[in-house]
Amino acid sequence: MEPVSPRLSRNDVLAFQFSSWYPRFEHASIKSSIIRPLGEDFRRYMLADGVRIPDGADGTDEEADQDVDDSDDEEPQERFAFPEVDAKIRQAIEDYGADASWILPPSSPLRCSAPSEVYMLLKSSDFVLHDVEEESVFEGCTSDAEREVPRYELELVLRKWYHVDPSREFRCFVRSKKLLGISQRDQNFYPYMTEQETRKKIVDTIEKFWIREIQRIWPTEDYTFDLILTRDLESGHIVDFNPYAPRTDPLLFTYDELFMLRTDSHPTPVLKTIDSGSHEAATRSSPANVHNMVPFELLSMSSGQTLDDFTRDWQREIERSMKEDI
Template identity: 30%
Template sequence: MPSSSNSSVANIPTDDELFPAVTHQNITNCSFSSWSKAYKSLIPKTKVIRPLPQAFIDYLLQDGIVLPEDEYLTQNSTGGHISDYDDDEDPSPSDEASSSNPTEAFIELHQEIIDTIRDLGGSVMPKLNWSAPRDAAWISTGNTLRCNTPSDIYLLLKSSAYITHDLTEAFDCCNSNDIDGNGGDKGKSTVIQPVEYELVLRKWVNVNPSVEFRCFVKDRQLIGISQRDMSFYDFLPSLESILTKEILAFFETNLKNTFVDPDFVFDVYVPSPHNRVWLIDINPFSLKTDSLLFSWDELLASETAPDFEYKPDENLIDFRVLESEDKINSFSTAQHSENKVPKDVFDAGLTSEGIADLARQWKKMLAKQMEDDSSSDEE
C-alpha cells in the first residue's frame, strides 16, 4: 500500500474541467435528512428536529453569546415548571433574568430539545444539515461535543464557524452557472427551494477518534480511505487490511449503488473489534470537504475502471494513516486551529462588560457540569 504521503500529482490543477461540477442538488443530497432515512440501520440513534424556526437561526447568527436560564423554561408533562430553586422562590417569566432569555423567541423548539435530550439518554451530540460544531469543542467543559442541556448545544452552535457556514454559505462551492439547480442545464425548469434547516441530535457515544475514517468515492468506486483524527496511533498500520476489508464491504453492500450521486465522500466509525461499520456522515466530493491525508489533486487524478471491469479488492484501496509522530506536522496544523477563538469570544474580550458576561456564563456552565457529574456518581 502507498505510504502516508502528501505529495501532489504534478501539473494537475483542481479547476472546473477536472473537478466534477458541484451543483445545488449535490449539496442538498448530502444534507442529513436527504440520506439518513435510507440508511437508518447504519447510523447511531438520532433525532432530527425540523424545520428550525427563523427566530432560532437568527439567534445562532447574532453577535454575542447569550445563553438561557434552562430552569425557567423547562416544563414537565403536566405543564408545570421544573426548577432547581427553593419552593419559596418564584422565577416567573417577568423576572429580569427571564426577560433577557433568548429562548422566549423559540420556546417550543427549546422544549423539544429538552425532551429529545431526555429521550436519548441525557446526552447528545448536535449538528445542523451538514456540519457538526467540531471546531468549537474546545469551549465545552470536557472538550467534546457532548451536550447535557440546551445551553450546551447553543454554546457550541453559536461558537462554530462550521455552523455559520452551513447557515450562510452552504452552496458557495456550486458551479457559478448552476442558477437553476441543474448544473447549468437551462433546458430544465427545476426551481431551487429554500433550505429547510434542521437540528440533528445524536445519542452521545464516547467515540474513539482513532478509528474514524473518511472515504472517497469517484465514479461509484472507493478510491481512498484516510484516518480522520490527525494524531499518530501506533496500532493503526497493523489494522490496515482488516479495516480496509470491512469498509470496502460496507461500501459495496450499502452505498455503492444506492447513494444518488456517483461522486461523494463518506465518514465511518469502526470500533473494536472492527467487525461493524457505522455510517457517520456523507459529504460532497468537493474542495469544501477536507481531503485529510490526501490532496485533491491526487484524488482527481485517480483512475477508475468501468463497472464491468471493476472487481472490488481491498488491496487496491489507498489506505492512509499517520505512520509516525514525525509525519503529523507534514499533513496539517492543529485541527480547527483557525477557529480556536470564535469571533464572539474575541469581541467579548474588547470590553470589560463583555469579559464579565463571558465569565458569568463560563462559571454557570462549570457549576452545571459539576452538578451533572455529581448526580451521575450518585446513580
C-alpha cells in the same frame, strides 16, 4: 482535460443535507433526531452577535438577564424564544439520555441536560455559521435551470452521544461510483495502524461495508462519507456524507492524488494513515479545531471578566467539580 473534482449543482448539495440521507441509512448510522424547519427567526438568532440563550430555554419562565448596555445611544438587543424547538430538544435528551462529550476535568463529565446547553454549543461554533447562510452553502454551484430545486431550510440534528474512539474514524472518497481512498480522520499517530494485517482488515471492512450499505443506495456518483469502525474493526457506523469537492477536507490526500488513483485504476482503495509521531500532519497533543472545543461553562463564566478574575473563578469551578466526584 477532466476536472479533478466535479462541479456541484444546488440539487447535488441538498443531497448531503442530513434530512435527505439519514432516513435511508438510519439502520447503519448513529441514532438521531431532526428538528425541521427552524424558520427565519432561528436564522436571525444564529447570525446575531454574542452568545445569548433564548428566553425559556433554561426551563424557567423568567426572562434572561439583559447582557447589553441599555444606554440611550445603544439599541436594545433583539430577544428570541423557541418553545417548540425547546420541547423537541428536551424530548431528544430524555430519549437519548443526558450525555455529552465535554470532559473537564476528566473525572467530571459536563452533561447536556437542557436546551440552553444546546444553544450555547451552537453559538460557540464557527462551523455552524456556514450552514446558516444560503450563499455559503451553495457557493460555487452551477445553476439547475431545468430542474426544480427544493427550498433550503435550516434543520437542527441531535445525535445520541456515545464514546467515540478517534483512532477508528475514517473519511472515504468515492468518484464515479468507485471507492478510491480511505484517510484517517484524526491527525495523530496510532501505532496499531502500522500493522499490515490491521491495515488490510480496515480496508476490507470499509470496502465491504460500502458495497453492502451505500454503493447501490447513494444517489450521486461522487461523494465522501465518514465512518467510525466498531472496536473489533469488523463493521462500522455512518457518521456523515459530504460532497466530493474542495469544500470537503481531503485530510491526508489531495484531490490531485485522488484523481490519479482513479486514472491508475487501483484494484483496492488506498488507505492513508499517519505512520509515525514525526509525520508532518500529526498534531500530537493539539486536536484539530481546538478553538471550537470550549465547554459552555467556560464561555458563560468569562463574560465581562478580566483574565485574572476568570482564571480564579474557573479554578474554583474545577475544584468544586472534583469535590463533587469524590
